Amino acid sequence: MTGRAESPTSQRLSTGVQLILRVLHHFAPHRWTHARLLKWGVTGRTLVIAVPYLWLLLFFLVPFIIVLKIAFSETQIAMPPYQPLVHWVGDKAVNLTLNFGNFLFLLEDNLYWKAFLNSLKVAGISTFFCLLIGYPMAYAIARADSTKRNVLLMMVILPFWTSFLLRVYAWIGILKNNGLINNFLLWTGVIDQPIVMLQTDFAIYVGIVYSYLPFMILPLYSNLEKMDLTLLEAAQDLGCGPFKAFMKITLPLSMPGILAGSMLVFIPAVGEFVIPTLLGGPESLMIGKVLWTEFFNNRDWPVASAVAIALLIFLVVPIVYFQRVQARETGGGVHR
Amino acid sequence: MASGARNDGRFEPWKAPGAEPYIRIDRVTKKFGDFMAVNDVSLKIYKKELFCLLGGSGCGKTTLLRMLAGFEEPTAGKIFIDGVDMAGIPPYERPVNMMFQSYALFPHMTVEQNVAFGLHQDKVPKSEIRQRVTEMLDMVKLGQFGKRKPHQLSGGQRQRVALARALVKRPKLLLLDEPLGALDKKLREHTQFELVNLQEQLGVTFVVVTHDQEEAMTLSTRIGVMNAGEIVQVGTPSEIYEYPNSKFVAEFIGSVNMFEGRLIEDEPGHVRIHCPDLDGNVYVDHGVSSPPGAVVFAAVRPEKIVLSRDKPASADNMAHGIVKEIAYMGDMSTYLVRLDSGKMARVTQPNTWRHADDRITWEEPVYLNWHPSSPVVVSE
16 A cells, blocks of 8 residues: 555544554555555556556456367376376476467368357347347437436346346257247237257347347447537438438447447357357357367367467457457547 | 628618518427427528627527528427428438538548538549539638548638638538537637628528527628527627617626616606616616616616726716626726625726826725616616
8 A cells, every 4th residue: 555545534533543544554564565555666557557457367267278279289098088298308408398289170070170160150240130139229219318328228128137048948949849929929920930049050040149239239329429410410310311411420430339239249159158058059050069078078189279269269360350440440530 | 800891881771661571480480309499499591791690508509500500390380491482302412512510521531521421422523523622622711631531621621611611512501500609719710700701701601509699790681699599689790789688688698787666757868867876876868668766777888887996977887896806808907896886887998098006996985977878777
């Protein structure tokens, strides 16, 4: 704690605590640590930032290195089911074996390529539909009057109050052959045979679009809500009809929101595992499902890890691109 | 004042008999829910005029401007521009352009693209667009800045881009909402004259909304003073200043000393008002149209009062008091004098001499007097 940060808080503390703090301040070890920390450039501010970084280091970077390590090792029937990378040879020499076979295997067996491409396709189409449905919703919420706006936003966030898994299960009840939709259509006589919807790609799309829609709506909303509406009046004043004004002003200015929403839907949708497993057919090939099968059914931890690493690398590219664009947009001063 | 020079050219189409107004606002009312934003306003604005709508915030001036632009529809009444009824015509089909208070420049477009925007909507050929944009940017002295984005410009430059964007379409009528509001004082004074020059050069009719009376005085051919949704007076700057028709206008434009009193003598050639706050009566050398005995206000501008140590000759139009405050402003000084009645009076005197050792100073007893032509008699 720095002296500067201490003073405003200590005013609000009781006199007893103040006394303890004052004594502590003159207490030799405390002063010594304080001085030493400052010498290293550690202040209250860096400490505050350090906590989340430490958290990420511990629970993201360390597990990632473990997975990376497994990806380069070889399978063995043991516990754990992979060979260590590092052997001690004799007393002093260390033998490091890197096994690229797992990654080569991903290239050889076209199952992985197909699963990956299919995942990209499913995620891409789902993102497109999320945008198609989400943009008008976000637009309507952003332009609604302020009392209605909060209610509408609440309704977008409301599904998060229920477990994600439960919501996906609920879709089984809606889509299955004797589910809600089929029963209703049969009852009205529109169809005489139930339409097979569950365990098809259609069900996967429905599930992903439904589950990820809020992630599209929220960034779009926050973007559209900030927009200066006099810009639209200016466009109209200069001869633009309302639709053209939307295309030339609102749409380009909402590009950061579109990108943010699309990334938030696309990236998790590529690795999506629960929805294709529960709603999709057994032949629906998605990379998340393949990873699960490798890990739990085949117990091939090294190949599963290689799949995970490959997926990560493929997804990092669009994320970096997205951040570049965002940095450019904010640097470019979209909002004055 | 620039307006004086403008009036010397005798540009007074509103006085010409049978002149056709360019804009005719006919008993226009606008309500927002229960709130009466604009109340039964009628106005005639002529071609090539620079007409200012002047008033405090919430007086309805911006609403009136937005109705001209087409962003709001009148609740009642009609607006004619160039003889055409504007009812139901959307903003993008009106022969009108507007300069917004916030400038509303498109942040994702360069200066050139901003200016060209309106021409693209009109399907003007590409080569002509380029030529007109360049011409316009040169005119507002922004030729070097065409490739910049709005956020890379200063406030004054943005203001000129907004002006160029509105003018490049060669509108017959340009609406300006607080055009100089966001500029600092020095730049504002400079831009005022530029704006007037540009307007005369292009022959466009300007309707300007402002809350700044100094701005209105400098810019306009005529001013419409608004209060609580109504037009209270329309006239040239000097008419509004020298002949205010109500206490509100007299107090709103410039500063003024208001002496409440009662008409005791009412002749066609002069009136005499008994004011309890003053030592003598107020004698005015022109007639007024109020019944004898009515409560009226004699409004005297601070610069029309003379301070002296000697008792003035006439018993009318004078008062005695003690100087309480002096504000030295360089070109002139403002004196706050407490009259014997306790009322504070404001007097401004030009500082004609650099070394004036015997200048009237604090706590000095002084006499105030003014010419019989100076007071304006207004009622509540």
